[in-house]
Amino acid sequence: MSDLYARHRAVIPQWVATNYSEPIEIVSGKGCHVTDGQGNSYLDFFAGILTNMLGYDVAEVREAVERQIASGVYHTSTLYLIRSQVELAEKIAAISGIPDAKVFFTNSGSEANEAALAAALSARKANQVLAMRNSYHGRTFGTVAVTGNASWKASSNDPFGTHYLHGTDRQLPAYRDLSDAAYIDACVEDLRALLTAAVHPADVGALIAEPIQGVGGFTMAPDGLFSAYKEVLDSHGILFISDEVQTGWGRTGETFWGIQAHGVTPDFMTFAKGLANGFAIGGVVGRGDLLDGIRGNGISTFGGNPIATTAANATLDYVLSHDLRRNAAACGDIVISGLKGAANDLAIVADVRGKGLMFAVDLADPATGKPSPALAARAMEETKARGLLVGKGGLYGATLRMAPPLTLSEAEAREGLALLLDALRAVDARAAA
Numbered sequence: 001m002s003d004l005y006a007r008h009r010a011v012i013p014q015w016v017a018t019n020y021s022e023p024i025e026i027v028s029g030k031g032c033h034v035t036d037g038q039g040n041s042y043l044d045f046f047a048g049i050l051t052n053m054l055g056y057d058v059a060e061v062r063e064a065v066e067r068q069i070a071s072g073v074y075h076t077s078t079l080y081l082i083r084s085q086v087e088l089a090e091k092i093a094a095i096s097g098i099p100d101a102k103v104f105f106t107n108s109g110s111e112a113n114e115a116a117l118a119a120a121l122s123a124r125k126a127n128q129v130l131a132m133r134n135s136y137h138g139r140t141f142g143t144v145a146v147t148g149n150a151s152w153k154a155s156s157n158d159p160f161g162t163h164y165l166h167g168t169d170r171q172l173p174a175y176r177d178l179s180d181a182a183y184i185d186a187c188v189e190d191l192r193a194l195l196t197a198a199v200h201p202a203d204v205g206a207l208i209a210e211p212i213q214g215v216g217g218f219t220m221a222p223d224g225l226f227s228a229y230k231e232v233l234d235s236h237g238i239l240f241i242s243d244e245v246q247t248g249w250g251r252t253g254e255t256f257w258g259i260q261a262h263g264v265t266p267d268f269m270t271f272a273k274g275l276a277n278g279f280a281i282g283g284v285v286g287r288g289d290l291l292d293g294i295r296g297n298g299i300s301t302f303g304g305n306p307i308a309t310t311a312a313n314a315t316l317d318y319v320l321s322h323d324l325r326r327n328a329a330a331c332g333d334i335v336i337s338g339l340k341g342a343a344n345d346l347a348i349v350a351d352v353r354g355k356g357l358m359f360a361v362d363l364a365d366p367a368t369g370k371p372s373p374a375l376a377a378r379a380m381e382e383t384k385a386r387g388l389l390v391g392k393g394g395l396y397g398a399t400l401r402m403a404p405p406l407t408l409s410e411a412e413a414r415e416g417l418a419l420l421l422d423a424l425r426a427v428d429a430r431a432a433a
């Protein structure tokens with residue numbers, strides 16, 4: 001065990017998970033590559049959990065932040081006007097597609113979801129929430145409650161009443177063999193039944209859902225499910241919160257916001273992670289009347305501070321001016337089609353899925369067909385040994401999930417695919433031996 005890892009274990013809570021039997025310290029980065037404390041370099045296919053959205057050491061972001069630092073002002077609080085915050089809110093409101101949108105900035109995705117839930121529940125004078133099975137929405141009190149993935153639930157305390165919908169649990173025997181249309185029908189009928197039998201619709205504030213479940217292993221409902229749900233929700237006035245913390249900013253390649261794949265304009269979208277390319281930021285964009293409706297005064301001391309919003313403006317401008325959504329589609333296609341093409345020859349690969357630069361591989365024991373966290377752990381080590389950083393997740397911890405910077409080049413997409421396949425073949429050969 002390295003000295004730093006020993007010190008980490010001594011003072012950081014044991015539930016703060018690290019990757020690898022010997023966790024690495026990333027000490028420098030450029031583009032899509034990083035170097036660890038031992039001098040090993042890696043192609044980064046996880047980007048600090050989708051957060052280094054443009055990669056490392058991006059001049060446009062660095063120079064903008066340096067200019068802000070040189071002004072001497074890192075923080076003022078929202079008691080004073082913050083030009084970079086207003087500019088960022090204007091841009092996000094405009095690209096949200098939400099009519100008369102306003103934006104409230106926070107420091108994290110968890111706080112963003114708390115703010116959206118608060119606005120929805122107060123607008124509806126409600127105390128019940130709908131969420132999806134296998135979801136992850138954060139680690140604060142309310143967001144743990146709407147998280148539907150038991151291994152990420154720190155407690156079962158629930159400040160509302162949370163009801164979990166089907167829609168992302170297609171692996172269950174009752175749903176496995178249904179067509180997309182039949183599955184959507186079954187899920188919508190279940191929602192209707194829930195609102196008839198178990199909870200009064202007038203008590204329900206909102207449905208909160210990730211268009212593609214991040215921690216859940218990039219599992220996703222068939223396109224169209226959320227518009228079908230929304231018809232039912234609209235008939236009762238129930239609001240819809242799309243958690244875009246992982247799916248926003250063009251990452252899925254096909255649309256700018258993940259939820260647009262369903263043809264839905266939600267009442268709120270929450271965001272965080274990549275927006276400031278590594279500086280802490282989160283927020284909620286939503287209908288102005290709803291966000292205005294939260295009772296009482298409110299601040300977030302650091303939320304939307306000049307440094308984070310300056311970095312975010314530079315990052316968002318870069319994403320838009322370089323059309324990184326299109327790049328995500330092209331590079332994602334290289335990796336996803338390459339993985340799908342190779343999957344048949346890999347007995348350990350149970351499924352390959354993804355959209356744009358958000359893709360995943362499920363690993364299963366070839367003998368039993370059951371999800372195998374052990375094989376996923378082995379694949380993590382094998383990719384690391386080959387110089388590729390990937391992530392892990394899924395309901396059973398048996399999914400490799402990858403989300404490189406949106407600036408990935410096509411050559412880097414091919415390089416990463418080759419490293420990944422080489423690692424998977426090594427794990428496959430050992431599993432067969």
Ligand SMILES: Cc1ncc(COP(=O)(O)O)c(C=O)c1O
Pocket residue numbers: 107108109110111113136137138139210214215243244245246272273282
């Ligand atoms: C979809 C989603 N929502 C919310 C969060 C919580 O964000 P944060 O860790 O910034 O609080 C995460 C974090 O992984 C996430 O993936």
